[in-house]
Amino acid sequence: MPSRTVPRLILATVLCGASLAASAHDLHEREPNAGQPIGPSTGYAFALPDPGSYRLPAIRPAAGGSVLDERGRGHDLADLLQGRITVLAFMYTRCGDLCPTATLQLSLLQDLVAKDQRLAQRMHLVSMSFDPDHDTPEVLAEYAATWRSSEPGAPEWLFLTAPDRSALAPVLAAYGQAVSAKPDPGAAGGPLYHIFRAFLIDASGQIRNIYSLDFLDPELVLTDTKTLILNQEQDQHAASPAP
Amino acid sequence: MTRISVLLSQLAIQPWRNRRRRVLLSTAAVLCAGLTGQPVQADETCQSPYMAKITGEEEFVYVWTLGLEGVGDGQDKVVTVDVRKDSPTFGKAIDTDSVGGRGEAHHGGLTDDRRFFWVAGLSDSRIHIFDVATNPANPKLVKTIDDFVEKSGGVVGAHGAYALPGRMLIPGLSNKNHDGRTGLVEYTNDGQYITTHWMPTAENTQGAAVEKVADGYGYDARVLPRKNVMLTSSFTGFSNYMRPLGEVMKDEEAMKHFGQTMVLWDFHARTPKKVFNVPGAPLEIRWAWGPYNNYAFTSTALTSKLWLVYEDTDGEWKAEAVADVGDPAKLPVPVDISLSADDRTLFIDSFMDGMTRVFDVSDPHRPKQIYERKVGGQVNMVSQSWDGKRLYYTSSLLSNWDKTGADGAQFLKAYSWDGKELAPRFEIDFLREGLGRPHMMSFGSSKLYAS
Numbered sequence: 001m002p003s004r005t006v007p008r009l010i011l012a013t014v015l016c017g018a019s020l021a022a023s024a025h026d027l028h029e030r031e032p033n034a035g036q037p038i039g040p041s042t043g044y045a046f047a048l049p050d051p052g053s054y055r056l057p058a059i060r061p062a063a064g065g066s067v068l069d070e071r072g073r074g075h076d077l078a079d080l081l082q083g084r085i086t087v088l089a090f091m092y093t094r095c096g097d098l099c100p101t102a103t104l105q106l107s108l109l110q111d112l113v114a115k116d117q118r119l120a121q122r123m124h125l126v127s128m129s130f131d132p133d134h135d136t137p138e139v140l141a142e143y144a145a146t147w148r149s150s151e152p153g154a155p156e157w158l159f160l161t162a163p164d165r166s167a168l169a170p171v172l173a174a175y176g177q178a179v180s181a182k183p184d185p186g187a188a189g190g191p192l193y194h195i196f197r198a199f200l201i202d203a204s205g206q207i208r209n210i211y212s213l214d215f216l217d218p219e220l221v222l223t224d225t226k227t228l229i230l231n232q233e234q235d236q237h238a239a240s241p242a243p
Numbered sequence: 244m245t246r247i248s249v250l251l252s253q254l255a256i257q258p259w260r261n262r263r264r265r266v267l268l269s270t271a272a273v274l275c276a277g278l279t280g281q282p283v284q285a286d287e288t289c290q291s292p293y294m295a296k297i298t299g300e301e302e303f304v305y306v307w308t309l310g311l312e313g314v315g316d317g318q319d320k321v322v323t324v325d326v327r328k329d330s331p332t333f334g335k336a337i338d339t340d341s342v343g344g345r346g347e348a349h350h351g352g353l354t355d356d357r358r359f360f361w362v363a364g365l366s367d368s369r370i371h372i373f374d375v376a377t378n379p380a381n382p383k384l385v386k387t388i389d390d391f392v393e394k395s396g397g398v399v400g401a402h403g404a405y406a407l408p409g410r411m412l413i414p415g416l417s418n419k420n421h422d423g424r425t426g427l428v429e430y431t432n433d434g435q436y437i438t439t440h441w442m443p444t445a446e447n448t449q450g451a452a453v454e455k456v457a458d459g460y461g462y463d464a465r466v467l468p469r470k471n472v473m474l475t476s477s478f479t480g481f482s483n484y485m486r487p488l489g490e491v492m493k494d495e496e497a498m499k500h501f502g503q504t505m506v507l508w509d510f511h512a513r514t515p516k517k518v519f520n521v522p523g524a525p526l527e528i529r530w531a532w533g534p535y536n537n538y539a540f541t542s543t544a545l546t547s548k549l550w551l552v553y554e555d556t557d558g559e560w561k562a563e564a565v566a567d568v569g570d571p572a573k574l575p576v577p578v579d580i581s582l583s584a585d586d587r588t589l590f591i592d593s594f595m596d597g598m599t600r601v602f603d604v605s606d607p608h609r610p611k612q613i614y615e616r617k618v619g620g621q622v623n624m625v626s627q628s629w630d631g632k633r634l635y636y637t638s639s640l641l642s643n644w645d646k647t648g649a650d651g652a653q654f655l656k657a658y659s660w661d662g663k664e665l666a667p668r669f670e671i672d673f674l675r676e677g678l679g680r681p682h683m684m685s686f687g688s689s690k691l692y693a694s
Contacts, residue, residue, distance in 0.1 A: 049514075059410070212408040
């Protein structure tokens with residue numbers, strides 16, 4: 001186990017707009033209880049496992065569906081997921097808490113992967129909006145420009161939306177992404193309830209991990225991505241006939 | 244605020260031309276999330292941290308109830324109790340959904356989005372999935388997993404159901420040989436099998452450091468995401484938990500087959516790292532909630548001890564007994580525990596004496612009992628609201644371990660807690676109402692699914 005630790009950005013997996021004050025990992029500082037040991041790694045840090053030292057079993061096939069890219073061009077999401085490892089995150093641009101934080105983490109992941117040209121060609125990032133009424137291709141293009149790296153070696157980062165709610169519904173259902181409107185559209189955190197989820201999808205379209213915001217750490221996702229590649233190489237080597 | 248500083252420190256390493264915009268966006272996000280108004284949260288403090296939280300008071304308590312022959316339809320069922328203060332049916336069972344038979348109903352849990360309530364049986368290893376989102380006052384059975392043993396590779400006694408992102412973690416209690424060696428099983432939220440993680444044993448420690456013995460037994464599984472650790476506990480196998488308690492207690496050989504371990508796992512990699520020596524069947528695990536509080540409590544049923552598993556100042560995880568629960572010589576048999584959201588108050592139920600005891604655990608190494616109350620002739624589960632003001636107790640442990648006669652009442656009792664004492668709010672006699680033996684509880688609210 002390497003000694004380096006990952007600074008953790010912990011937010012509870014609560015519904016956007018619900019108070020986070022009493023969430024699993026409170027955003028407010030609380031003094032430690034009296035008499036309680038304060039270890040060297042209090043806060044948000046843990047050692048990363050070595051890439052390839054663990055396995056990520058296939059969870060389920062990643063679903064497709066009708067989507068639009070920033071230029072308004074139509075695609076089947078399944079086609080966009082084939083051939084490369086994908087980190088897919090559901091979000092919406094009016095979200096005021098979980099989504100921008102997650103998008104920041106993705107941007108840091110993009111920065112990390114940019115340092116590894118071989119890896120950058122084998123994976124990409126996808127942010128998929130579940131708010132098609134507001135998140136038009138034009139809105140997403142502007143949002144993407146804010147977050148996306150302009151470095152030539154950075155992995156691709158697609159920002160997608162749906163043509164309409166009817167096209168979106170089966171995609172959300174397939175990924176188990178429940179979204180509902182808050183009674184007060186002006187509520188803090190944005191007008192929609194949702195639980196943040198991101199998916200690690202292998203090059204053959206199988207979901208291999210699902211992240212809450214707790215585990216959407218750039219270095220950890222990078223480690224998982226490398227693990228997928230190493231596991232695939234190990235499996236191919238094991239399956240090769242003896243010379 | 245630590246998280247803002249963490250964000251800023253991460254942002255500081257970025258050379259991007261749009262960095263400033265990122266800082267503004269992300270800081271705004273965290274400020275919004277952390278500093279906006281704080282409606283009262285009411286939620287089981289013992290639930291998975293990955294779960295959505297209820298805003299406001301809980302509206303319903305879903306009770307996974309073991310069928311009893313001659314009582315109602317005799318089947319295991321989910322009973323929905325109305326706990327809305329102003330409702331004309333406050334404190335009443337307003338809906339029951341039977342599952343078609345008796346399979347030793349025991350534990351369950353909600354998915355991370357709280358849309359589905361999974362409940363499991365210890366004897367038939369079936370898992371029933373209820374939709375609690377479409378109409379939270381009227382859950383509906385939508386799927387039954389009846390090939391758990393086959394799919395899992397031989398895990399028997401589906402026990403809990405613990406929410407992970409998009410998945411459910413099902414700890415087992417046993418195996419096809421009906422002893423205590425078992426594993427953890429993962430499913431997708433819609434009930435598709437993913438994988439099995441077997442508990443470390445003496446023959447295969449899976450690389451874990453072992454303090455004394457690795458028995459391979461299982462019971463509860465709980466995750467502390469920010470430390471990437473999972474703790475599991477250990478109970479006993481099918482051949483013991485399905486046998487009358489009196490017989491088991493008199494059988495010297497059977498008494499040797501109770502769990503004596505807790506396992507600390509690298510959660511992300513799902514690999515066991517350390518097997519603690521915690522004799523006496525450590526059962527329920529409750530992680531502290533505070534961001535500095537790297538510890539969990541458990542109680543041991545057979546030795547009546549409260550244990551603390553904690554990260555020490557040297558970064559090592561350790562386990563130590565920190566208190567007695569009642570008089571261990573009298574075998575009170577501690578069962579469920581519930582830690583308050585501020586990590587200061589721990590409720591501990593003990594089955595044999597029907598007591599709930601309240602400990603001040605502000606200093607987790609030195610718990611002090613501050614209150615006790617006899618809840619009934621027997622008591623097992625306790626669930627508390629997030630604000631710590633409301634507690635719910637149920638009576639049943641196992642069909643062959645529950646008491647008979649005057650001490651055999653089967654109930655759900657609700658109390659308020661003012662920090663000093665419990666005051667009754669309502670109770671439901673599950674035998675008189677033709678329901679059965681109430682066991683595990685989860686909270687529901689229609690406000691979770693506002694649209």
